[in-house]
Amino acid sequence: MQYLAEIEQIIEEKRDQFIALSDTIWECAETRFEEFRSAELLCEALEREGFTVERGVGGIETAFIGSYGSGKPVIAFLGEYDALSGLSQQAGLAEKQPIVRGGNGHGCGHNLLGTGALAAAVALRHYLERHHIAGTVRYYGCPGEEGGSGKTFMARERLFDDIDCCLTWHPGIDNTVTTETSLANYQVYYKFKGVSSHAAASPHLGRSALDAVELMNVGVNYLREHIIPEARMHYAITDAGGISPNVVQAEASVLYLIRAPKIAQVEEIYQRVCNVARGAALMTETQVEIVFDKACSNLVPNHVLENVMYRNFTALGTPTYDDVERELATRIRASLSDAERNNVEDRAIREMALSERVRPLQSEYVPASMGGSTDVGDVSWITPTIQCTTACWVVGTPAHTWQVVTIGATSIGHKGMLHAGKVMVATAVEALEHPAIIAQAQAELRDRLSGGAYVCPIPPGVKPSALK
Ligand SMILES: [Zn+2]
Incomplete structure (x- = not known):
């Protein structure tokens, strides 16, 4: 796993750029299918790194694909950047304090999600170039995850069909390889x-x-x-x-x-x-x-990729925090209700403000254990797909709350974002250097679908809709 140090170095060198990008998207806080500035900022960042960017893919103005390299395999990273209405909130506070009353806010941390996935794509692009490895790196700019199923519309337009494997992540309260299944x-x-x-x-x-x-x-x-x-x-x-x-x-x-x-x-x-x-x-x-x-469709898990990602995640460890970050986390934790704090089932982290462990890999899939839905599900029917979470939020924080917004533009959120980038790119490098991994992951997907193929659940003619 010699590549780990090199990957960390590539991402750390560009740390300030990634943080600035994420913070600007956090400020934009654009809601579904109207993420015009956020999408453009990500497109420009990809172009500066030598990616070719196709804007407005699949007939969606704020969807785009950035590509680097050529030929097989095609490794893709999924990025999101949409915010939520009514969740405007100042950064780095332990109390509810909107910037604009009733305004938008990044209550699911998608500013971090889109930028962390971009960091992974950029790092993989440099790694391929340095080591003369053949293949294509793609970054999918996926708008409208919140109530919009942007990826499902993109899947209907067959934009994911030639991918060999796909990686993404989501900010969370713990460091995990995602084995939860969605609805x-x-x-x-x-x-x-x-x-x-x-x-x-x-x-x-x-x-x-x-x-x-x-x-x-x-x-x-x-x-x-x-x-x-x-x-x-x-x-x-x-x-x-x-x-x-x-x-x-x-x-x-x-x-x-x-x-x-x-x-x-x-x-x-x-x-x-x-x-x-x-x-x-x-x-x-x-x-x-x-x-x-x-x-949107349910997630199809992939054990092969989960094991590869887990190996890389445990080797990379977790972010570490200083006293100022711990103090902020403790104060944000105090703003949560007892019910929210007790809602964390895992006793290993329940009493903590910030998780500093990698959760042991879960070996069994519990139906609907994610509790919600994600349009990553549609991609996971088409190509082997793997996700992780990193600790960007205080333990017990529910998604879609001001506590998510406030931490999303602090060093705690930034550390989780960059770490997720490293975990994803490390997983991708291992898969690229061992083609058998991709072949096995694809065989597992075929097996799980038992001969069935992906059918887009959105009928033809239905168009993506912005928040009304
Ligand atoms: Zn989300």
């Missing part, structure tokens, strides 16, 4: 149309779309008992038909997110939710329009 999902609008009327003078002439939404939700809440326990159904009323109680609401919409361990299970539950919606429309004499918004 597949569909996101669908149910838009009801009725007839407006004076709610007191002529209610009998009105047909309420809002009633239909409410009845649909009641119906789905009854359906809950009769679906598999691992499935999840959540909804948001995106249009309640206005703010006047004296008007029978003629239009109302509800957005559903339906999740289950396997995409086929999601499809089955979705059909039943559609029947509930049609039933609500029948009851209220309204019409329902079903508008498919997006979907």
Whole structure:
């Protein structure tokens, strides 16, 4: 593992550039499919390193691919850079303090994610050049992960088809090789149309779309008992038909997110939710329009790559922290509730402010253990895909909180980001130097799919949508 020192040196030499890039994206805090500045900053950083960049791939303005080198194998890194609405927060504080009230914030750490993956791509590009190794390094700029499934749209356009293996990461509370499995999902609008009327003078002439939404939700809440326990159904009323109680609401919409361990299970539950919606429309004499918004597939794990990444991760160790960082982490930890702190199942880190271990590799896959979904799932059906997390957040911090935003532009977040870059590139170098690893990883993927091929769960014609 002589390459480790060289990889660390390549990333450390460019440390300040990567940190500045991540911090600028943190400041931009652009939400899904509107990450114009963030995407451009990443594209320019790749071009400065000699990558050829194709912008606007797959018909998505903020999606791009940076390439360096030529021929096989093709090693890809996935980067994200979208923020979340309503999570504006100042950096490095242990209390909630928005920069702009109601503004956007990087509440999932994707400023670190996109830059850490870029650091890995840049380091691999230099390593290939120095050692005259054949192959292609790609960086996929993947927009709209948060509620947008950008990668799934990119997969529909077959942008990942010729990759030999793929690496990515996510900021987290611990240093792990990801063995958690995610939930597949569909996101669908149910838009009801009725007839407006004076709610007191002529209610009998009105047909309420809002009633239909409410009845649909009641119906789905009854359906809950009769679906598999691992499935999840959540909804948001995106249009309640206005703010006047004296008007029978003629239009109302509800957005559903339906999740289950396997995409086929999601499809089955979705059909039943559609029947509930049609039933609500029948009851209220309204019409329902079903508008498919997006979907993503469940993650397909890869033991071969997990073992390679774990070997490299344990050899690299974890970031270390100084007293100032520990003190900040302790204060942020104090801002978490007991319930949040106790939500950490792993006793080895539960009482800590910052994890300084690499979690032992989990040998068994627990269905839906990630608890959420990721569009990395779609890529993992197409090519062997591996992910890690590094400790960028205080132990117990839930994703999508101000505590994630505040730490995302501090030296704690930066250290986790650069470390993730090193772990990914080390894994890629080992795979490149031992082609059998890639062949075995691909054989494992074929095996796990048992002859099945990837089918994009987003129907043709559905377009990515920005936050409305
Ligand atoms: Zn995320």
